[in-house]
Amino acid sequence: MLDSVTHNTFLPNVSFCDPLMSWTDLFSNEEYYPAFEHQTGYSFFNDPEETKATIKDYAVSSCLKTSGIKSQDCHSHSRTSLQSSHLWEFVRDLLLSPEENCGILEWEDREQGIFRVVKSEGLAKMWGQRKRNDRMTYEKLSRALRYYYKTGILERVDRRLVYKFGKNAHGWQEDKL
DNA sequence: ATACAGTTTCCTGTTT
DNA sequence: AAAACAGGAAACTGTA
Numbered sequence: 001m002l003d004s005v006t007h008n009t010f011l012p013n014v015s016f017c018d019p020l021m022s023w024t025d026l027f028s029n030e031e032y033y034p035a036f037e038h039q040t041g042y043s044f045f046n047d048p049e050e051t052k053a054t055i056k057d058y059a060v061s062s063c064l065k066t067s068g069i070k071s072q073d074c075h076s077h078s079r080t081s082l083q084s085s086h087l088w089e090f091v092r093d094l095l096l097s098p099e100e101n102c103g104i105l106e107w108e109d110r111e112q113g114i115f116r117v118v119k120s121e122g123l124a125k126m127w128g129q130r131k132r133n134d135r136m137t138y139e140k141l142s143r144a145l146r147y148y149y150k151t152g153i154l155e156r157v158d159r160r161l162v163y164k165f166g167k168n169a170h171g172w173q174e175d176k177l
Numbered sequence: 178a179t180a181c182a183g184t185t186t187c188c189t190g191t192t193t
Numbered sequence: 194a195a196a197a198c199a200g201g202a203a204a205c206t207g208t209a
Contacts, residue, residue: 085207086183120197136185138197140185142198143185143186183206184205185203185204186203186205188200189199190198193198
């Protein structure tokens with residue numbers, strides 16, 4: 001714990017385009033979203049909610065794939081590698097790379113480190129991809145986030161889906177690049 | 178082999 | 194009613 005507080009986990013040798021973890025590798029889920037863009041019926045399932053959820057998932061994964069392709073300027077922003085092993089670092093790095101986060105997370109107050117989870121299941125999906133765990137849900141992810149209140153990585157904000165970085169979280173401030 | 182941190186999973190209850 | 198929030202408890206996983 002102290003370890004993660006005192007020194008940055010951004011390793012200089014970890015590049016954004018690490019072949020083991022590229023966005024295109026992580027989000028090549030075409031098989032689950034067959035030719036959606038040419039579809040005009042918008043009803044893949046009997047349940048309209050399931051259809052809606054699938055469209056949302058598709059939007060997220062297709063956005064991520066696109067951003068992976070666009071991010072060929074590999075070393076332009078090395079700190080946004082999203083290789084971080086810890087959840088809070090993953091969230092922070094997502095917040096710090098607006099091109100890649102696809103509107104999943106949004107700053108509420110940049111200076112105070114307050115942010116909002118806009119697409120909860122999208123975030124869970126991404127974290128699940130990162131940990132190679134397709135059973136991840138926002139419910140379970142948020143349990144892990146609540147543990148951060150005890151360690152001062154996060155502070156409580158009494159608004160739904162809103163969190164704030166605490167004194168023991170580092171690397172999120174705008175000035176302290 | 179052991180220990181520990183950091184989750185992950187599950188659960189029951191409360192709130193929005 | 195659905196989605197979030199709250200935490201306790203226990204299982205799990207990677208690292209030292």
